[in-house]
Amino acid sequence: MLRVRGVPIRLHFSVLLLIPFLTWALAAQTGLVAEAAGLPVEQLALPGWAWGLIASAGLLVSITLHELAHTLLAIRHGGRVDSIVLMALGGVSQITQMPRQPKHELVMAIAGPITSILLAVGFSLGYAATRATPNVAFALFVLAYLNLVLGIFNLLPAFPMDGGRVLRAALAWRWGKHRATRIAATVGKAMAVVFGLVGLLGGGVWLVLIAFFVWAGASQEKLHAEVQNALANLRVGEMKNTVPSVAVDASVEDARVLLRDAGATSGVVVEDGKTLGVIRRDEIYKVPVEERSREQVRDHMLRTVAVETNEEIAESFDRVLREGEVPVIDHDTGEALGVVRAADVLAKLQERGFHLPGEGPRSPPGREPPA
Template sequence: MSWSWKLGRVAGIPIYVHWTFAILIVWLVAAGAMEGGGLAAGLLQGGFVLAVFACVVLHELGHALTARRFGVPTSDITLLPIGGVARLQRIPEKPAQELLVALAGPAVNLIIILALWFVFQVRLPSSTADSDAILHSGFWSKLLLVNVFLAGFNMLPAFPMDGGRVLRALLAMKLPYTRATRVAASVGQLMAIAFGLFGLSNGAPMLLFIALFVWIGAEAEAVQVAEKAALKGVTVHEAMLTDFHTLHGDDTLGRAAEVLLAGSQHDFPLEPEGDEPMVLTRANLMAGLAAKGADALVREFASGAPPAVAADSPLVAAVALLRERGAPCAQVIQDGQVVGLLTLENVGELLMVREALGQTGDGSISTREGENVY
């Protein structure tokens, strides 16, 4: 996880914290100390934020552990200054299962609320409309209020938030999955506009960040689901680049640039020289030309092995592999030989051709694979 630090594992799931979260803690401790309360007040304020994010971790674990019951693993959970993200490797097969996974997070916050209220007799701040009264209320009262907010806010139908996923799951019980996702995404984007307008009119910049997250997330997942539906039943062989060139490690970057300019290929596998295959990407080629010029050798700027996929394997799974690894291309293997290259650009071109031909898939939920954020 780039830009994130691993805190450990809970129930076998890696927990990461983004580096910006550490800056938030330091800033809050310093702000509390400078307001006149001294270091103790600053540490209490920082401790409160840690308690809030412990609740966020429990919320995300609710999603992850419920998904695990349906055979869906979670890649990791990451803490960000605006909340937490649990990355499920795929969506549960049935809409009813997705509904339970989406409800599990807010249900954890509800359990925390009930425990604080009935077991520990904690009550909400005297005035939840007065921000000053909230700030000066007790530690546990504020934590109770935060969990009420987390449970309620996450249930708003702003896809891809929990409430939006609940809406998508309910719609998917009656509609094709692709259509259900598009409707939920449209509702989510309307909610994002509402968040943005409210944030602008009330001077709430955090709502603007949330609005941006909801808008981008809703559109990205709707496009991803439509893509998977369009690629249902398609194999890697149908999308791969068959007219491709390889380079030798002792070729010059100038030679690589000539091949780049002569065709549409952007990434070049190297002829095997050892145990590990190598690839020269367009980005590395440009960096090498800028750093050492056209006479530098290709092997100096080639990167690690591109992933390999079988020619008859599902294209959806190969696309997910490329995105997960951030790889520029994959080598396509058939009978032990490299017979083509696969890039996301090839996949995009295939999608355009299939759309022009009306081959857009049926949106069946059986094609749900890949990574999904809760």
């Protein structure tokens, strides 16, 4: 798997739709595209489907560069990025912690479209310089067009496009992030309705798909903002569960005994003072009894990045919910202190009167639900 600055780049299954769509589109319209580029179609050496494959590969690389611009600036300004996911309708940087300052979020958000537009300009200059070589010029023309569309499309002021984040960052200077997100999400949903209606009235199925994409993105951002508001001023250290530390090279049997004696369901895995992840009792019990003394913890642990005690739990909520539990380290010393668990965070949300969609009433940790 490709990683940049430790951030993995993944392909979403929807990319399987992008490649045949672009292949079909260029195969069907090679002549029109060549005419728009001012190039003689009879001088093109490849069939339309081959140009489609080249365009698909070029677009995926361009989307990757677009998302890397977001990712590198997010990291530079104190944000955290879990992964980059390349999809049919673009890419998504899974940012688990946004830069705290609105101006930094604004810079991070605008960096992607600017990157795409600069790529479009660069490919356009290359196209102009290679007009005497029709095949090269044709490829550069197509890539210039695709990057221009990608850059402009992402400037639309609607989540999950970058324009939605730009709008939120601009509004946050005056109204704060929570209210800014609600306004930007409302704008996004309004645009989704417009896209959907235009698509249904003859604009094409892609506009309808974009409408669903935008509506879902706006809803997700609004929900995320509501969760962060509900968890405001709650630090990771306040939600910590103390669990034992387990050496990464310890045997699975030693880890089992350690967790049993501590009455814990998990432990923090450490190596030379560095926290590497979590070892869970359930994973230990999956190892056959006769093999536990030979197997090491490193082969059965969940590797994950720790959160610090002084961080706001809202910033790590998505990751805690996804992974179930995340190790906690002391902000000053880096010492492993325990874990923060999704069940406890959800209970705290409920205590503060907030329920995630589809979530029923939940009993507090350590208590059985009423009969």
